């Protein structure tokens with residue numbers, strides 16, 4: 086957790102040119118000897134893709150880990166809902182991709198608000214992540230000849246998305262979960278299912294523990310560690326209707342904020358342009374049609390307002406492929422926020438179906 090000093094955020098981004106910052110930091114960091122790693126205890130809150138990977142990796146390095154989560158199994162974290170895929174700059178289709186282009190598209194896709202040095206690092210290690218997941222057994226889609234397949238995705242003019250049909254998140258989580266359970270069996274990770282973090286313990290400005298509630302018995306417990314990792318996911322539910330799981334409830338992040346951690350712009354939330362609209366008051370979740378629909382198919386509305394004909398009765402010349410019309414370069418593959426706004430504009434104009 087980042088320490089706060091007199092109201093300023095020290096993001097600890099290293100100095101130097103953006104392409105070298107984190108490589109330099111890795112070389113400069115003091116190593117901890119394997120004997121000493123065993124003496125440290127790390128608390129990981131949340132076991133989605135972020136928490137499960139962090140817990141398994143830290144344990145593999147030799148640290149002792151305690152992992153807390155709301156569900157009864159890490160396999161039920163919201164991450165299983167991720168459908169479309171994971172980006173990496175492998176440039177397998179030879180369509181001009183590079184680490185620099187992935188970096189640029191990601192910064193742009195984040196409305197230029199992301200911390201650029203960290204995005205560059207993400208782009209740099211994206212290729213290793215794919216190799217790592219393949220080694221874990223994640224069944225990415227493959228071409229007929231056996232090579233890993235790529236598809237296009239919103240906000241990019243290249244094909245760099247690795248995917249497992251419409252269940253990429255679930256398959257990635259199963260891979261990470263198997264790495265985690267290996268460490269559980271080795272005694273390096275202790276799992277705390279059905280435990281909700283209620284508060285953060287801060288000592289001398291550093292996070293040193295958490296207060297949890299056992300969701301079965303209601304018992305309150307205090308757990309201490311040398312460091313606390315918050316991997317508690319998104320908070321889309323504050324907007325009421327959301328594709329996020331019910332446990333994506335912002336409580337952990339909010340409590341850390343109350344204890345002094347900075348909270349960036351809460352409006353920095355992604356919008357899915359391919360949600361199915363609510364069908365009644367009883368519906369508490371939005372359902373997502375995979376965004377791969379945007380590349381495997383074409384998006385259109387009737388040109389005529391209030392057209393009640395069935396889609397297959399509307400001839401080609403009476404269809405408005407509004408994304409292709411408005412954005413000739415990207416077409417259906419414009420970034421999500423652009424696609425969502427364009428869809429709303431068409432619906433508000435009376436062309437929705």
Ligand SMILES: Cc1cc2nc3c(=O)[nH]c(=O)nc-3n(C[C@H](O)[C@H](O)[C@H](O)COP(=O)(O)OP(=O)(O)OC[C@H]3O[C@@H](n4cnc5c(N)ncnc54)[C@H](O)[C@@H]3O)c2cc1C
Nearest residue numbers: 131132133134135155163164167168169170281282317318
């Ligand atoms: C429908 C949908 C489709 C998506 N598709 C894609 C995609 O194709 N590609 C992509 O890259 N991203 C996609 N995303 C986004 C992606 O799924 C998320 O960004 C990612 O899964 C978040 O992972 P996480 O580990 O941070 O959080 P989560 O998977 O949400 O895990 C959070 C964990 O924290 C625990 N937790 C929360 N609060 C507490 C608390 N107070 N105490 C204890 N534990 C707590 C939960 O139990 C859970 O274990 C999609 C998102 C949605 C909603």
